[in-house]
Each structure stands twice: as C-alpha cells, then as structure tokens.
Amino acid sequence: MQTELHLITNEMTEILEGITEPATLIGTDYRILATNAAYRSIYGDDRPMQQRYCYEVSHGYAVPCDQAGESCPLKRCRDTGKNQRMLHLHNTPAGEEHVDVEMQPVHNASGQLVCFLEIMHRVLEAKARPGEQEGMVGRSEAFNRMLEMVHRAAPSEISVLLLGESGTGKELVAKALHDSSPRAGKSFVTVECSGLSESLFESELFGHERGAFTGAVNRKRGLVEAARGGTLFLDEIGEIPLPQQVKLLRLLETGVYRAVGSVEPQHADVRLVCATHRNLKKMVQAGEFRQDLYYRISPFPIPLPTLKQRIDDLPLLIDVLLGRLAGGEGVSVSGAALKVLMRYDFPGNIRELRNILERGILLADDGVIGVDQLPPELLMQSETGHEMSVVTAMSDAVVPLDTLEDNYLRQVAASFRGENRELAALLGISERTLYRKLRRLKIGSG
Structure with missing residues (x-):
C-alpha cells in the first residue's frame, strides 16, 4: 500500500503543479503528502510541509478540525465518498484569511480510497483581520456562512437578493459581489429605491430625452445605461411603487428599455443585485409586490446576519471601524466598555456601532472609550440584563x-x-x- 501511495503521490505531484490555485495532496491520516508552488508561496513557512498534519498547518490545531469545533471537509469527504466544498479560516504568514476549500477523494485502480486532493480558492471578498482596506471584515460563523454564499454567486451572472435589517451592510456585500465578478472593471451603480417618487422612477432608471416633460431641458442618461457592462444595485427594492414594478419587470424579462420621450429601444447589459429589509413574500401575499417580479430578482437570496447574530466579530469590527473613522487612529475601547457592548442588542446593527464609536472618539479625552463614553441606553440595557x-x-x-x-x-x-x-x-x-x-x-x- 505504501509503495502504491508513493507512486500515486509522484503522479499527482505533476498534476498539482498544473493547478494555479493553492493545492495539496493529503493522506487518509491527515498528513500532507505533496503541495504545489502556489500553496507553498502562500501558506509555507520555514519548515517542510510534507508529513505535517493538514490541520496543524492550516489552523494551528493539535487535533483534526471536526474535533476542534469546525466542519472538516476531509472527514465529510471520507464519510460521503463525494466531493466537498466549504469555507474555512486558514493560517498564513500574514495572518488568517478566508478560504473556500474544495476536497476530492482519490482512489486507486481497485477503487480504494488512498488520499485526498485539496484545492483552496482564496476568498478575496472579505478580510478576517484588521487592516486599512475597505470592504467586509468578519470571522464569526454567521458571517462566514454569508460570505460563502457571496463567494459562490460572485463569478456568475445570477441575480442576487440580499435580505437583512437596516445597517447590516447590504451595499458592502453588493459591492463585494461586483468586485469579485467578471464585471469588476465596469461600473457599480446604486439606485436608492426608497428615495424615488413614482414620477421620477422611469426618468432616473431609464433616462429621458430633451423636452420629454416639463423641466426636461436636456437629455439625461439613465442609471441602467450608466451601469452598462457592470452591476446595477437596487437598494430597498421593496419600496418601488407597485405601478412601476411592471416596468422593471419588463426590463428584466426582455433586456430592452426606452428612455422617457424616446421611441428608440436600448439594450441593457447589467448584472442585477437587489436588497431589502422588508419581507417580500408577505408583500406578495398582501398584493403590495408583484409575484413575477419577486421570482425574477430572487433566484439566489443571501440572508445577512444582524450584528447580534455575529457578536463574536464585535472586537474585530471595533478595531476596523476605529481605523477608518476620523480621529479614531490610536483610540481603543476599554475592557469594561467592550463587555457592555457585547451584551447590547444593536438594533441599528453595524451602522449603530459606527455611530457609538464616532461619539466615543469625541468624548475619549485620554484615547480610551470607557463605559462613561457609551450612550446611556446601552448602560440601561446592561443594568437590567441577566x-x-x-x-x-x-x-x-x-x-x-x-x-x-x-x-x-x-x-x-x-x-x-x-x-x-x-x-x-x-x-x-x-x-x-x-x-x-x-x-x-x-x-x-x-
């Protein structure tokens, strides 16, 4: 068996080097048998990789992932005999990063399982550690579930519906979908549907010709045209008036629209991402949202967790937000204040956390946001808590x-x-x- 495994490893090593993403061959005992150059350049350190346990290299664990509170793709692959794919946090010399792990069983000529091929798709849509970069940051279980859905949808053209409370970062997620898609080099255009009156909807979305209506003194390019080749993000789509929903539906069904006052059809070339904090299914039942439009915009729904659901991310989010806010550099949150924040429900989610920190920065004369610098309502909830x-x-x-x-x-x-x-x-x-x-x-x- 060892001789056969050695031969298979030698053959697979050549295959590994032909894979552009980090890849490794792992034995049934969790030991690394071979790696490709991409794997070594990202995850390598000053010690040889071969014969080390995969969970020790990837996570720093002393036991397999499934014994350390994680879902282990190797174990699931072995138990099911099928390919597995899941999002993990992996160690790198620069710190932890999100990785979409793909695990495939490798069998010999007799059909016996001999090892596993692991390919690691790096997830660039978010970071798991503080830094100066913009965009999403998180590492909690709830955040990672959402991130896995984003990573799956990003490379495709499928329409995505983001579902979440106000302040959960729906526009950040939409931007991450765009930046990780083949359309990343084109425009990302946001349409604030809640701010559009019924009379302005068509003009804003499709544009208008000069003289199309009173006050139309110039031709105006619509947002669909501005997003050509890129992504059109319809924020709070549940706020679109019912009479205008049919016009949006026609655009999605035909890919054709006309500017107000024009007879010339134009072809739309956009990837659609929508978002709402409302329950669209209930709106459909109440006759407030078209059912056919709902099915057009929701083939791939992604629920966004509330801050309370990802409270483990709070210390990380505080570090990141303080680094991004004016005057926040060098400011910290005391341990006592952090404990109060960890018990708070955050009805306004990350947007509310940002406001709390902005307030704290102005009040923290010594550079430390303490309990006294927190809003009174946080302390009231803490004092009446369990x-x-x-x-x-x-x-x-x-x-x-x-x-x-x-x-x-x-x-x-x-x-x-x-x-x-x-x-x-x-x-x-x-x-x-x-x-x-x-x-x-x-x-x-x-």
Missing part, C-alpha cells in the same frame, strides 16, 4: 465578569452530558467559540 441578576444572586460582592464566566463554564461543562454543539447552542455561542473557551480553561471536550 448578567447583573446572576452576580447579585451569587454574592453581595462584585465578581469580575471574566471570573464569573469561567466559573459558570466549568460548572456547566462538568454537568452537561450532551455534545459540544448542543451546549454551544444553549449558551448562544458558536461551537468554535465554545471549543476555544474550553481549551483556554483546559477543560476536555465532551
């Missing part, structure tokens, strides 16, 4: 929150008889976060 009642019930003395959490986690882990993913769900955190907390406390996984 955490304060637990402290009061335990003792008249004030217990540091870190100590309280550690003691509680030790008690729960000792008494809980289910699996870690069940415990994580009950605690309201991701399985990966639970694993890290248990590892820090040197508590064995259950």
